[in-house]
Every structure is written in C-alpha cells, then in structure tokens.
Amino acid sequence: xATKSKSHVVRVGLVQMACPPDPxxxxxxxxxxxxxxxxxGARIVCLPExxxxxxxxxEEDYAHFKLAEAVPGPTTGALAxxxxxxxxxxxxxxxxxxxxxxxxxxxxxxxxxxxxxxxxRKMHIPDDPLYYEKFYFTPGDFGxxxxxxxxxxxxxxxxxxxxxxxxxxxxxxQGAEILFYPTAIGWHPREKARLGVxxxxxxxxxxxxxxxxxxxxxxxxxxxxxxxxxxxxxxEFWGQSFVAGPDGQVSARAGTDxxxxxxxxxxxxxxxxxxxxxxxxxxxxxxxxxxxTKRMVD
Numbered sequence: 001x002a003t004k005s006k007s008h009v010v011r012v013g014l015v016q017m018a019c020p021p022d023p024x025x026x027x028x029x030x031x032x033x034x035x036x037x038x039x040x041g042a043r044i045v046c047l048p049e050x051x052x053x054x055x056x057x058x059e060e061d062y063a064h065f066k067l068a069e070a071v072p073g074p075t076t077g078a079l080a081x082x083x084x085x086x087x088x089x090x091x092x093x094x095x096x097x098x099x100x101x102x103x104x105x106x107x108x109x110x111x112x113x114x115x116x117x118x119x120x121r122k123m124h125i126p127d128d129p130l131y132y133e134k135f136y137f138t139p140g141d142f143g144x145x146x147x148x149x150x151x152x153x154x155x156x157x158x159x160x161x162x163x164x165x166x167x168x169x170x171x172x173x174q175g176a177e178i179l180f181y182p183t184a185i186g187w188h189p190r191e192k193a194r195l196g197v198x199x200x201x202x203x204x205x206x207x208x209x210x211x212x213x214x215x216x217x218x219x220x221x222x223x224x225x226x227x228x229x230x231x232x233x234x235x236e237f238w239g240q241s242f243v244a245g246p247d248g249q250v251s252a253r254a255g256t257d258x259x260x261x262x263x264x265x266x267x268x269x270x271x272x273x274x275x276x277x278x279x280x281x282x283x284x285x286x287x288x289x290x291x292x293t294k295r296m297v298d
Contacts, residue, residue: 008269010152012178012217013037013045013088014262016241016254018225023052023067027075031082036261038086043112043151046091048223049159049182050105053095055223055237059230060135068097071119076108084114089149091156091221093182096121098138105137107158107182112150120145122158123167130188130235133160146174152268159183162207162220166292172214173281177271179210181220186237189226200238208248215274215281217266218244224257246274 015033019026030047037045050056052075056064069075071094079092089112096106096119105122121140125133144167146155155176161167162181171179185203187196204220211218221241228234242253243264252264275281291297 008152008267010178010266010268011041011043012219012243012264012266013040013042014219014221014241014243014252014254014260014264015045015047015051016222016224016239016258016260016262017048017051018259019048019051019054019223019227021054021229026052027078031078033261034079034082034088034090035086037263038088040261040263042088042263044089044091044149044154044178044180046180046182046219046221047093048221049093049107049184050095051093051182051223054227054229055184055235056229057133057136058130058227058235060132061230064136065097065103068095068103071096071106071108072116076110076116079108080110080114080116083110083112087112087150089151089154091154091180091182093158095136102138103136104140105133105158106140107156107180109147109149109154109156111147117147117149118142118145120156120158122161124160124164126160130230131160144170144174146171146176152177152266154178154180156180156182159185162203162210165206165210165213168210168214168218172216176216177268178217178219178266179214181207181218183220183222183241184237185222186235189233189236192236196238200240204240204242204250208244208250211244211246212248212278213280215246215278216271217246217268219264222254224259246270
C-alpha cells in the first residue's frame with residue numbers, strides 16, 4: 001500500500017520589532033530575534049524594512065545618508081555569519097549605498113549556508129506626508145526576482161510594493177512559493193481615530209489578495225513603536241505582521257504594539273494544490289494584457 005509523501009512544510013519567522021535610533025543596538029536586537037526564531041524551528045526569517053534605524057524618511061535631511069552602507073557590507077556580513085551558524089535563511093533589509101549619490105532601499109537574501117543569493121531593490125518609491133522616500137532612494141533596477149533557498153523558493157518585495165498586484169504577479173511567475181514583504185507602515189496619529197481601521201484593513205486585504213491571486217504564501221513583517229525623528233506627531237507603526245496562505249486566510253498575526261517573533265508553518269504543497277484547483281495562472285489572457293505597460297488607457 002502506497003504511503004502519502006510528507007508535506008513540504010517550511011517554518012517561517014517574522015521579527016516584529018521597535019527600532020530606536022542606535023543602529024548597532026538594532027542590529028544586535030535583530031540578531032537575537034533571529035536566534036529566537038531559529039530556536040523555535042524557523043528556517044526562513046524576515047526582518048522589518050530599514051530595521052537598523054528609525055524610519056528616517058519622515059523628513060528630508062541629508063545627514064541620514066550616513067546611515068547607508070554597501071551591500072554586501074557590515075550588516076549583511078554579520079547576518080550571513082549568523083545564517084550559517086543557525087542554518088537559517090534571512091531576508092535582510094538594508095539602506096544600500098550603491099555609489100556616491102545613488103542609494104537604494106534594499107533587501108538582501110541570505111541562504112542558510114551564509115551565502116548571499118542576491119538582493120532586491122525596492123521598485124515603487126512613495127512620496128507622501130512623512131514618507132518622503134524619493135528624497136533618499138533611487139528606484140530599483142533589478143526588476144522583480146525570486147530565489148531558491150535551501151528551504152524553498154521565495155520572492156521579496158518591500159513595503160510600498162505591497163500595493164501593486166503587478167509586483168506580486170511577476171514575482172510569483174518566477175516560481176516564488178512565499179512572498180516576503182518587509183515593511184514600515186503606520187498611522188498618522190491625527191488620522192488614526194477617523195481612518196485607522198480602514199487603512200489597516202486595506203493594507204492587509206491587498207496582500208491577502210496577492211496570496212489568492214498567485215496561489216502562494218504572503219509574509220508581511222512590520223515594525224512597531226511611535227517614532228518622531230522629525231518631531232511633530234510622528235508615525236505610530238501598527239505592527240500586526242502576519243502570514244496568509246494561498247487561500248488568503250491569515251494563519252498567524254502579531255499585535256499592534258508589541259515586539260514579537262511570530263512563527264508560522266507554510267505547507268508548500270498547498271501552493272501546488274491552489275494553483276491547480278484555482279488555476280488563475282493557467283487562465284491568464286497574456287495575449288490581451290499589452291495595455292498594462294501604459295500609464296493610462298485612453
């Protein structure tokens with residue numbers, strides 16, 4: 001009698017953390033949290049966007065460019081050594097200094113043996129009140145990418161990218177089974193009472209939709225804390241890091257104001273099941289999508 005093959009389950013770790021001003025302290029804390037995730041069985045661990053500092057994009061200040069570093073560089077080197085020691089893959093967001101005057105919002109993908117498989121540079125760069133990222137970041141030029149880690153094939157997108165179905169689709173089309181979204185998103189305190197619930201609901205809904213439309217897992221990793229690097233009201237980061245399965249259902253979610261290491265199991269056999277039973281990728285009309293490359297269709 002044939003026996004059913006064992007499901008390909010990958011345990012992921014989401015490091016939801018507060019990020020005080022000291023980069024060295026943040027890196028030390030992040031490494032400790034990665035260690036905690038590994039002890040709890042995580043095989044792929046993701047850190048929040050720009051975790052080494054406070055979210056400095058709340059203001060336009062040339063002094064903040066000093067926070068940037070090369071990739072590979074000190075942060076990715078430290079995390080690569082940790083990945084090798086713990087035998088975990090790590091998604092490591094870094095403020096990348098590519099050259100004089102050229103900086104990127106980047107995430108390095110480090111495999112469980114400590115090798116850096118590559119990096120993703122944030123493609124969609126916002127410019128909104130307290131999110132003045134265009135002042136700092138050049139849009140990514142690698143396009144959308146996926147990597148085969150020791151524990152599964154993953155794609156990485158960053159924060160503002162999470163609102164764009166094109167980004168999720170193009171990453172999934174490269175075979176990504178899990179989409180990781182390191183994030184720094186929160187409420188403007190004066191808007192929270194009036195718009196807070198709707199803003200958070202939209203953020204979670206769009207990412208759960210990516211999981212359904214692409215038949216994959218989505219892992220969103222946010223920071224927490226009320227940061228005011230520019231003074232004023234600042235941003236109250238809403239946490240609530242979560243994991244959604246290919247059916248869009250949330251299997252794990254962190255709190256709104258707590259530092260947590262969230263652990264969740266992703267059964268990659270569900271990707272195959274979803275993509276055959278809900279064959280959205282099969283039924284795409286690729287012959288009819290030419291206008292998607294236009295800004296508007298008249």
